[in-house]
Amino acid sequence: MKRLLTLVMASLLFFSFVPEFASANSPTSLINTSKKYMGTPYRLGGTTPTAFDCSGFTQYVFNKEGLSIPRTTGQQMAIGTSVSKSNLEVGDLVFFNTSGRGVSHVGIYSGSNNFIHASVSKGVMVSSLDDPYYWKSRYIGARRVADFSDNVTKEESQVAAAAPVKEIVYASRAEVAQVLAEKLDLDMTTANVTFDDVDESNKHYKAIAAVAEAKIFTGDAGKFNPNKELTRAQLAKVLVEAFELRHSAIANFSDVPNGHWATEYINILFYNEITTGYGDGTFGLTDKVSVGQLHKFIDRINN
Numbered sequence: 001m002k003r004l005l006t007l008v009m010a011s012l013l014f015f016s017f018v019p020e021f022a023s024a025n026s027p028t029s030l031i032n033t034s035k036k037y038m039g040t041p042y043r044l045g046g047t048t049p050t051a052f053d054c055s056g057f058t059q060y061v062f063n064k065e066g067l068s069i070p071r072t073t074g075q076q077m078a079i080g081t082s083v084s085k086s087n088l089e090v091g092d093l094v095f096f097n098t099s100g101r102g103v104s105h106v107g108i109y110s111g112s113n114n115f116i117h118a119s120v121s122k123g124v125m126v127s128s129l130d131d132p133y134y135w136k137s138r139y140i141g142a143r144r145v146a147d148f149s150d151n152v153t154k155e156e157s158q159v160a161a162a163a164p165v166k167e168i169v170y171a172s173r174a175e176v177a178q179v180l181a182e183k184l185d186l187d188m189t190t191a192n193v194t195f196d197d198v199d200e201s202n203k204h205y206k207a208i209a210a211v212a213e214a215k216i217f218t219g220d221a222g223k224f225n226p227n228k229e230l231t232r233a234q235l236a237k238v239l240v241e242a243f244e245l246r247h248s249a250i251a252n253f254s255d256v257p258n259g260h261w262a263t264e265y266i267n268i269l270f271y272n273e274i275t276t277g278y279g280d281g282t283f284g285l286t287d288k289v290s291v292g293q294l295h296k297f298i299d300r301i302n303n
Helices: 002-015 027-035 054-064 073-077 173-183 205-213 232-242 263-271 291-302
Strands: 081-083 093-096 105-111 114-119 123-128 139-144
Touching: 027 054, 027 105, 027 114, 054 073, 054 105, 054 114, 073 093, 073 105, 073 139, 173 205, 173 232, 232 263
Parallel strands: none
Antiparallel strands: 081 139, 093 105, 093 139, 105 114, 114 123
């Protein structure tokens, strides 16, 4: 029973938050993604690039950047931490009372007192918080629902043209092995690694041995490839086998074809309500696991 509970907690760790991770490298990335949908028309209940309502737009953009937030404006205002108007940062959610009955509109703060949102009149657009004719008097607060500080280094954020450092942004097979070994309470007191590319000089040596012994990870032609990044498809396989998940339903993710090696694993995760995919109906087969987000999710579970 104890091991079962441990497995369940570890399962929740990876997919109650992680399923929507993609490449949320910085607040700039979040805003750049949001601006791709400028001019998209408004429709009440809209959640796709065909048409958005305000909270459908914010949820979609955050999901595309690898961050899962609730569907409705009220639910979105209930998450994260409150932020004063004077301390707004790019990526914060900003809320408004446009109906006279409490929170009814949401947008994403984009800097310089501006926010991007799906407006009823013009669709996705940028507006000013200080607009004296409408938004200034209707502003009611903001919430910080994402912390990008561990996704890019200070040095990276100062160089806009610099590419993210992969070792910082994405989780390697060795790093995920370490997390799994710790969360599953695997025996790491003994190590018998037979992979050609892993020896005792690797700081994840014992964890790699533990997950290999548990048959959670397998090698490739005698190699573990410890520094290779892990994709969502690969993680689906690892989790299904690690947690001995069974039963499946057809998920119908638009980017997961029948016959793909990961289709059944993904369908099993979908059946067990471990993943719902992105807001655009895709799963993200080749999206890489962010190590920064992974550690944030661990902190959320621990706290």
